[in-house]
Amino acid sequence: xxxxxxxxxxxxxxxxxxxxxxxxxxxxxxxxxxxxxxxxxxxxxxxxxxxxxxxxxxxxxxxxxxxxxxxxxxxxxxxxxxxxxxxxxxxxxxxxxxxxxxxxxxxxxxxxxxxxxxxxxxxxxxxxxxxxxxxxxxxxxxxxxxxxxxxxxxxxxxxxxxxxxxxxxxxxxxxxxxxxxxxxxxxxxxxxxxxxxxxxxxxxxxxxxxxxxxxxxxxxxxxxxxxxxxxxxxxxxxxxxxxxxxxxxxxxxxxxxxxxxxxxxxxxxxxxxxxxxxxxxxxxxxxxxxxxxxxxxxxxxxxxxxxxxxxxxxxxxxxxxxxxxx
Numbered sequence: 001x002x003x004x005x006x007x008x009x010x011x012x013x014x015x016x017x018x019x020x021x022x023x024x025x026x027x028x029x030x031x032x033x034x035x036x037x038x039x040x041x042x043x044x045x046x047x048x049x050x051x052x053x054x055x056x057x058x059x060x061x062x063x064x065x066x067x068x069x070x071x072x073x074x075x076x077x078x079x080x081x082x083x084x085x086x087x088x089x090x091x092x093x094x095x096x097x098x099x100x101x102x103x104x105x106x107x108x109x110x111x112x113x114x115x116x117x118x119x120x121x122x123x124x125x126x127x128x129x130x131x132x133x134x135x136x137x138x139x140x141x142x143x144x145x146x147x148x149x150x151x152x153x154x155x156x157x158x159x160x161x162x163x164x165x166x167x168x169x170x171x172x173x174x175x176x177x178x179x180x181x182x183x184x185x186x187x188x189x190x191x192x193x194x195x196x197x198x199x200x201x202x203x204x205x206x207x208x209x210x211x212x213x214x215x216x217x218x219x220x221x222x223x224x225x226x227x228x229x230x231x232x233x234x235x236x237x238x239x240x241x242x243x244x245x246x247x248x249x250x251x252x253x254x255x256x257x258x259x260x261x262x263x264x265x266x267x268x269x270x271x272x273x274x275x276x277x278x279x280x281x282x283x284x285x286x287x288x289x290x291x292x293x294x295x296x297x298x299x300x301x302x303x304x305x306x307x308x309x310x311x312x313x314x315x316x317x318x319x320x321x322x323x324x325x326x
Contacts (some may be wrong), residue, residue, distance in 0.1 A: 007036035008225065011066050011075035014041050015151050020176045021201055022079045025229065028099060032228040040075045042066055067093060070206060076222045077205045082197030082238055083170070085204075087246035096205035096226035101234035102172035104199035104259065106132065106192060108185040109174075110166035111159050115185040116140060123165040126155065130276060132168045134255035135192055137278030156182055172199040193257030193270050196241035200234055233262060240293050243303035244271055248310070254319040266290045271306050273315040282315040 008029060012022035019039070026037035042065055063085055066078040071092055082098070108116055116139060119125070126148035127133055133145045148155055148167060152174065155167050166184070174180050203226050208219035237260040250256045255274040260267050266289040274281045284306050293299050315321060 005035055007038045008033075008077065008222065009040050009075040010037055011040045011042045011069045011078040013062065013066070014043065016177055017152060017173050018079075021081065024176070025079050025099060025201065025203055028229040029225065033225045035225060040069070042069050042075075042078075067204070070204060073206075077203055077226055080202045080204060081172075082200040082202040082242070083195040085197065085202050085242075087196075087242055092207055093204055094207050094223075095202045095239075096223050097203040097228075097230040098235040098238055099201050099203065099229050100231040101201075101238060102175050102199040104194055104261075105171050105189045106135075106168050106187045106194055106198075107171045107174065107183045108166055108168055108187070109156060109159060109182045110184045111162070111164075113184050114166070116166075116187075119143070119165060124163075126158065126164040126167040129168075129195070130253050131195060131255040131257050131274065134274035134276055134278040134281075135187075135257065136168065138274065138281065139278075141278065152177060152179060170194070170198050189259040189261065190270055193259040193272050196245040196256075196258040197238045200238035202238075203229070236267060236290065236293055237261065239296075240267060240269060240288075240299050240302065243296075243299040244269070244306050247300070247303040247307040248273075248315075248321050250319065250321055254321060256319065256321075263287060267293055269302075269306060271310060273310055273318050273321070275318040280318055282310055282313045282318060284309045284313070 010022055010026055012018050022039055026039065029035065029037050063080055066080065067090060069075055070078050077096065110119065119140070121142045122144055124144045124146055125136055126146055127136065128147045128149060136143055136145050146164070148158065148164065152169065155169065156179070158164050159167055171183065171186060174183060205223050205226050206219050208216040240260040241258045244258050245256065248256060255276060257272045258270070260269045265287045268287045270283065270285050272281055272283040286306055288302050293302050
């Protein structure tokens with residue numbers, strides 16, 4: 001590294017999972033570009049406030065502080081769990097890379113190693129996600145599902161101490177921090193579609209049109225460096241899921257599962273909308289050719305087809321979906 005090539009500054013939250021994800025991206029950037037990468041710690045409201053995420057503004061509370069720091073020029077890039085990233089565009093920012101994707105599905109972690117079918121009647125299961133609550137109650141309406149906050153280890157400790165009989169988490173997070181030994185059951189993404197973008201990381205950068213103290217050439221250099229760690233398969237599946245979620249205009253409390261997987265015929269997509277109690281659901285399954293969904297416009301067209309079908313089947317009667325007003 002020379003004085004003309006300063007280190008890339010990567011903004012990160014302080015949690016173990018966030019630092020692990022950011023470290024993975026930093027290592028990939030070092031390997032791809034030869035540039036040094038330094039981590040810049042950033043505290044978000046989601047890290048210091050308590051209460052259900054839906055009441056705090058949803059998973060976007062983890063995103064806002066990172067984006068503000070990036071727009072100010074405090075760092076050159078930030079890493080988000082894509083499932084936490086709101087779908088609306090932010091002037092001056094863009095997703096510069098989608099690295100290789102981790103497992104996309106949800107898992108059950110229980111105190112006694114029981115799976116969902118063998119948990120006792122009335123077992124207490126922890127989840128702060130309306131989608132997961134609906135999916136749990138759809139399978140097991142006898143369960144008591146309670147909200148839960150805290151990092152992965154905190155949640156697992158609440159199971160060990162008997163506050164919960166089990167919890168549902170994203171497998172990707174457990175993989176990244178080495179806690180897969182706690183998994184009692186894996187839920188397939190086809191029958192239990194996860195949140196859009198789950199398992200994927202979004203590396204966000206400035207577009208060069210911000211007021212950050214840098215030249216357009218410097219912003220272009222950062223974007224070029226970051227783009228080198230994109231995984232094209234992860235990009236097409238995760239961004240297709242986000243396109244469907246964007247078209248739905250689903251609020252943070254809307255129970256919606258979306259999964260796109262590579263298939264022999266192209267990309268197979270499942271989108272399911274639930275009532276909050278899990279009693280009702282509307283599901284759409286479509287397969288698109290890779291060429292149809294490789295670009296942003298193609299993904300938008302595919303998303304419109306899927307969402308139109310969901311609304312025609314009554315999805316707007318089950319959840320708060322602003323896109324139904326089109």
